[in-house]
Amino acid sequence: MPEMTNHSIDATTECIEVDHVDGHYRLVATKGFDVEDHILTLEGEIVGSPSRFSVQMGLNQHLEVPALAQAEQPMDRYRWRFLNHSCEPNAKFENRNLMAIRKINASEQITFDYNTTEYELASPFECHCESDKCCGVVRGYRWQGKLD
DSSP: OOOOOTTOOOOTTTSEEEEEETTEEEEEESSOBOTTOEEEEOOSEEESSOOSSOEEEETTEEEEOOHHHHHHSOTTTTGGGGOEEOSSOSEEEETTEEEESSOBOTTOBOEEOGGGTOSSOSSOEEOOOOOTTOOSEEOOGGGTTOOO
């Protein structure tokens, strides 16, 4: 758990929720966050290789929702699995802690840049964030600045 500051919010239960829009899940703020606010702490099990939904924690260390939990846990458990990518995100990871990097309004989707945590994505995809800074294809930081 991060050291709590006067700007920190322990949002584990009351400040975020999983939303379902147009057939896709996303994580949204139910209350506003200020810069440097703690949004959530990732929990799960460390596995040796990436999956479509894992978050890389280090060399050959990928945080994954435990297989048994995927079938048995409600949507509120392991909510980080519903974080979506943006090339202009409003949050970033500091170790296992998701922190706000700009003001996040209530009802706003919480996003992070997958290219900041993943060396190489198990399932690269075309980005649709519509940002002027869009990278085009999200593949991981190994591929940043490289042309196809």
